[in-house]
Amino acid sequence: MNLRRALAVAAGVVVGAAGVAGVSSPASAAPPFVPPTGCSIQTVNTGNHLTAVGGGGRASDVIHSDATQIQAWELFRFTCGQALVPNVLSFDDRSARDAIVAAGLTVGRVAFDTHCYNPAGTVELQNPIGGARVPWGTAVNLREDAPGCTGR
Secondary structure (H helix, E strand, C coil): CCHHHHHHHHHHHHHHHHHHHCCCCCCCCCCCCCCCCCEEEEECCCCCECCEHHHCCCCCCCECCCCCCCCHHHCEEEEECEEECCCCCCCCHHHHHHHHHHCCCEEEEEEEECCCCCECCCEEEEECCCCCEEECCCEEEEEEECCCCECC
């Protein structure tokens, strides 16, 4: 069995099992791009999601891979109901908020630092940290330079 067929079979079994088991995330916490099962197959090293050619949903849509041998960068993990926290350090407030929401998370408490090392609204700290795996909808707290800061 070649790698492409093995991945297609594995993905079909995983998604089918998740559907039968009723694995899903709450509709209120799920962003619009989350698959109905709330589960995904993701590369371990880069965090990219495995996708189907043609968008999936049809028997003719195959999982795309040009590989003929399994390599270290082809390690996958199966995740349900979890999101990868984006690293938003040094982002401006709007960009940080957009990245957090796009990852399926919510913006939590925003505190301000008056040391003014950076321009106002620049994210200095975040909790949880970028790269952490957390449940969908988790709040990401930020500390930003206070309004009126211009940086040093």
